[in-house]
Amino acid sequence: MLNIVLIGLNHKTAPVDIREQLAFSKEETKDSLESLQKHPEINEVLLISTCNRVEILMAAENISGAVEAASAFLSDIKKININTFKESLYKYSGDNAVRHIFRVASSLDSMVVGEPQILGQIKEAYQLATSKKTSGVILNRLLHKAFFISKRIRNDTGIGDNAVSISYAAIELGRKIFGSLEGKKILLIGAGEMAEIAVEHLITNRAGDIFIANRTFERGVTLAAKFNGNAIRFEEIEDFLEIVDIIISSTGSPDFVITRPQVKSVMRKRRNRPLFFIDIAVPRDIDPHINRLTNSYVYDVDDLKGVIEENIEKRNKEAVKGNRIVDEAVIRFRQWFENLDVVPTIVDLRKKMDTIANAEVEKTLHTLNHLPKNDRNAIHKMTNALVNKILHDPTLYLKNNQFHGNRASCIDITRKLFKLDD
Numbered sequence: 001m002l003n004i005v006l007i008g009l010n011h012k013t014a015p016v017d018i019r020e021q022l023a024f025s026k027e028e029t030k031d032s033l034e035s036l037q038k039h040p041e042i043n044e045v046l047l048i049s050t051c052n053r054v055e056i057l058m059a060a061e062n063i064s065g066a067v068e069a070a071s072a073f074l075s076d077i078k079k080i081n082i083n084t085f086k087e088s089l090y091k092y093s094g095d096n097a098v099r100h101i102f103r104v105a106s107s108l109d110s111m112v113v114g115e116p117q118i119l120g121q122i123k124e125a126y127q128l129a130t131s132k133k134t135s136g137v138i139l140n141r142l143l144h145k146a147f148f149i150s151k152r153i154r155n156d157t158g159i160g161d162n163a164v165s166i167s168y169a170a171i172e173l174g175r176k177i178f179g180s181l182e183g184k185k186i187l188l189i190g191a192g193e194m195a196e197i198a199v200e201h202l203i204t205n206r207a208g209d210i211f212i213a214n215r216t217f218e219r220g221v222t223l224a225a226k227f228n229g230n231a232i233r234f235e236e237i238e239d240f241l242e243i244v245d246i247i248i249s250s251t252g253s254p255d256f257v258i259t260r261p262q263v264k265s266v267m268r269k270r271r272n273r274p275l276f277f278i279d280i281a282v283p284r285d286i287d288p289h290i291n292r293l294t295n296s297y298v299y300d301v302d303d304l305k306g307v308i309e310e311n312i313e314k315r316n317k318e319a320v321k322g323n324r325i326v327d328e329a330v331i332r333f334r335q336w337f338e339n340l341d342v343v344p345t346i347v348d349l350r351k352k353m354d355t356i357a358n359a360e361v362e363k364t365l366h367t368l369n370h371l372p373k374n375d376r377n378a379i380h381k382m383t384n385a386l387v388n389k390i391l392h393d394p395t396l397y398l399k400n401n402q403f404h405g406n407r408a409s410c411i412d413i414t415r416k417l418f419k420l421d422d
Contacts, residue, residue: 001341002043002138002408005066006097007089008055009109014088022078022085024049029125033134036073041065044136046129046143048104050121052111055405057101059138059408063093098142098333102326105146106153107160114159114315119150137412141336149329156325158318161311169304170278171205174246177276177297181205187244188212188223189237189258190251190283198248198278199227209222211244213237215251241266241275248278249285257285263296280304339421340411342398348420353391355384 009019024032029047035058036045044059056074060066071089075082092100103109105122126143129135135143155162176179178181184207188199199210211230213236214220220231232240241247241263249257263275266350277298279286284300291298339345361383415421 001064002059002061002137003093004062004097004142004337005058005063005070006055006092006100007067007070008048008053009085009088009090010053010055010109011245014227015092016165018085018088019052019054021053021080022054022074023282024054026128028077028401029128030132032073032077033129033132035077036070037134039073040071044139045134046125046139048116048122048125053104055104057097057142058138059136067091073384095330095334099311099326099330101142101147102149102329103323105143105323106150106326108153108319108322108326112165113312113319114156114161116160119147123147138337138340141188141412142333145329145333149326153322153325157321159315159322161314165197166280166301166304166308168201168279169307170198170248170299171201173297173299173304174276174278174306175205177274177418178245181207181246183208184245185209185243186211187237187240187247188227188229189247189249190214190281193250196223198280201294202246203227207246211240238266239296242269245274246276246278247286248280250280251285253281253285254283256287258290259287260289260293264293267293267296278304286352324411336421339415340408342411345411345414345420346395346398349394349414349418350387350391352418353387354384357387 009022011019013037024047028176029049032047033045036042036047036058041062042058042060046057048055048057054074056070058066058070058199071086073083074080085322098108105119107114107116107118110118122143126135129139156197171181174184178184181202182205184202186199186202186207186209188196188210190213203210209230210224210227212220212224212227213232213234214223217231217233220233223229224231237258241258247258251257258277267275272295274297277286277290277296278297279300282301286298286300288298288300290296339348358380361379365379368376371379394414398410
């Protein structure tokens with residue numbers, strides 16, 4: 001009987017320098033899957049590699065043999081002494097392995113609980129495994145169930161609600177202020193990474209024109225091309241305050257780039273249309289006193305961090321519900337997995353055939369009330385003999401340890417063919 005086995009390391013167990021050494025590119029993953037499956041200790045295999053984790057998920061008869069084979073493979077393929085990462089490895093089998101993969105796919109095991117990227121990364125890993133035919137009946141079922149559980153947790157809990165990154169939190173605040181960000185004009189001041197990410201979130205929310213001001217005009221032109229925007233000179237910032245709705249600033253200036261008097265004069269021309277400032281710079285670019293002006297909203301990094309901490313706490317509370325859903329799913333998966341064993345399948349097949357045969361005999365005998373008891377018993381006996389003869393060869397085939405192919409596949413097909421799980 002095959003077992004589900006997993007080994008791996010992640011951001012909790014290994015520092016980034018070890019994770020970097022063991023990371024796999026897409027091409028490396030393809031080649032590695034083939035090499036792993038050829039190992040006599042491994043029947044099915046899937047490899048997950050992200051910036052925060054490297055995991056090998058397997059179906060194998062011998063748990064310790066599979067763990068040893070996968071560990072040695074990591075050492076050999078990456079040319080790293082196994083002692084370098086041995087203490088960082090976690091090893092799971094059975095329910096614990098199933099629970100782990102469900103939690104990972106549902107983002108309950110992520111650095112940021114509820115982040116959506118991990119599900120896409122696991123789906124990509126699974127697609128690679130199926131394309132290389134290294135995933136069979138057991139891992140196929142496990143991964144499909146993991147995707148289903150992830151979707152259910154996202155729908156039934158608030159694990160994905162509430163922004164937990166600086167840039168995204170800023171955009172969420174903007175959406176609360178404006179109701180919708182569609183068509184809103186943006187002014188990006190400077191070229192900080194978080195500011196760029198904020199602009200990407202705004203574009204996703206269908207924001208309108210983007211203007212970019214940078215002290216080095218050439219850099220502004222380059223950045224404007226990236227976002228299909230328009231570069232303006234630093235000296236033009238005050239003029240554009242009149243027409244934009246959202247200002248995202250991330251410069252290295254020691255002084256305020258935008259002051260309260262500038263905004264006060266502009267607000268008259270804007271007829272008090274809301275103006276939203278996201279100040280991601282340290283030291284700050286936007287004069288915090290602008291917040292005192294009507295319809296002017298300024299949020300700096302500390303404001304956003306406060307929102308994020310509150311949101312993380314909310315997500316962690318929702319994660320409790322998510323873990324309960326995972327625990328229920330682990331039990332159901334175990335029931336399916338145990339049913340792959342040959343004995344329960346033979347018993348269920350016999351039970352279904354007997355039920356059908358007896359029901360049909362009773363239906364027939366109901367119209368033959370004139371038959372004496374001995375004749376009726378003879379018909380029952382003949383029916384049982386027919387069922388025995390019909391099931392004889394399939395039963396021998398399922399019991400035979402020497403049959404060609406994968407036992408789990410044959411049992412799974414039998415259960416589907418006769419609808420034994422309905």
